[in-house]
Amino acid sequence: MTQPLILVISDVKPLDGYDWHAAPSTYLQALIKGANAIPVILPSFGTEIDLEAVLNRVDGVLATGSRSNVNPKLYGQEPTEANGPYDLDRDATSLPLLRLAIDKGIPVFAICRGMQELNVAFGGTLLTEIQELEGRTDHRAPTSGDQDERFRIAHPVEVKPASQLGKAVQNQSIEVNSLHRQALGELGTGLEIEAQAADGTIEAVSVKGAKGFVLATQWHPEYWFASDGPSKKLFSAFGDAARHYAANK
Numbered sequence: 001m002t003q004p005l006i007l008v009i010s011d012v013k014p015l016d017g018y019d020w021h022a023a024p025s026t027y028l029q030a031l032i033k034g035a036n037a038i039p040v041i042l043p044s045f046g047t048e049i050d051l052e053a054v055l056n057r058v059d060g061v062l063a064t065g066s067r068s069n070v071n072p073k074l075y076g077q078e079p080t081e082a083n084g085p086y087d088l089d090r091d092a093t094s095l096p097l098l099r100l101a102i103d104k105g106i107p108v109f110a111i112c113r114g115m116q117e118l119n120v121a122f123g124g125t126l127l128t129e130i131q132e133l134e135g136r137t138d139h140r141a142p143t144s145g146d147q148d149e150r151f152r153i154a155h156p157v158e159v160k161p162a163s164q165l166g167k168a169v170q171n172q173s174i175e176v177n178s179l180h181r182q183a184l185g186e187l188g189t190g191l192e193i194e195a196q197a198a199d200g201t202i203e204a205v206s207v208k209g210a211k212g213f214v215l216a217t218q219w220h221p222e223y224w225f226a227s228d229g230p231s232k233k234l235f236s237a238f239g240d241a242a243r244h245y246a247a248n249k
């Protein structure tokens with residue numbers, strides 16, 4: 001069985017006096033063992049890299065989570081110190097990459113910041129510091145130095161029946177982790193809600209009429225892919241979609 005190549009969007013972070021283009025190992029492990037795929041990290045140089053040329057060589061795109069926020073200027077608002085940090089290089093890469101991949105029918109899985117990028121890429125907006133909004137609960141990670149604790153299961157989400165997510169996880173209510181202070185506001189063009197939390201926070205979306213597999217989750221299935229049923233099913237479904245794309249492109 002062929003192992004599809006999955007492009008992984010990178011963050012740009014300073015370390016030892018350099019800028020590093022990097023992605024957390026948890027996403028890479030989930031692709032290798034959960035999707036039976038080969039991850040390929042794309043440096044975030046925006047359109048300095050011919051993104052179409054890169055996409056012609058891969059079978060899927062994974063947009064990871066990140067502690068940085070999408071630049072509010074990209075959805076008509078002003079950046080502030082409080083609502084950072086930002087990663088302009090990642091934004092300049094992920095938004096055009098996601099639009100192009102979906103237009104070409106390349107399977108896309110977008111997680112947390114990745115789902116927020118997808119929404120902004122299609123003209124939507126984001127809410128910020130949602131824990132301060134009337135009627136919203138706190139969706140931030142627990143304050144802990146232990147990653148398992150930070151990524152612990154936090155709340156249920158209700159999955160829309162007959163949705164792409166519903167077909168993948170075979171359940172209408174699943175328990176998810178939660179590590180975010182932003183959420184989708186106005187939906188981008190063509191995006192459809194696939195799951196919501198009890199406080200109305202959008203937890204998963206797809207793209208109506210997409211040529212290929214497109215799924216985005218606000219939670220982090222990569223972290224518990226080896227032990228959590230729905231997480232395992234999501235990465236397996238993504239890997240199958242990428243294999244199908246590779247076999248038929």
Ligand SMILES: N[C@@H](CCC(=O)NCCCC(=O)O)C(=O)O
Nearest residue numbers: 065066067068112113180181182
């Ligand atoms: N910054 C955005 C997106 C949240 C996100 O991708 N969280 C993953 C962070 C992983 C970690 O904290 O280790 C938001 O806050 O909504």
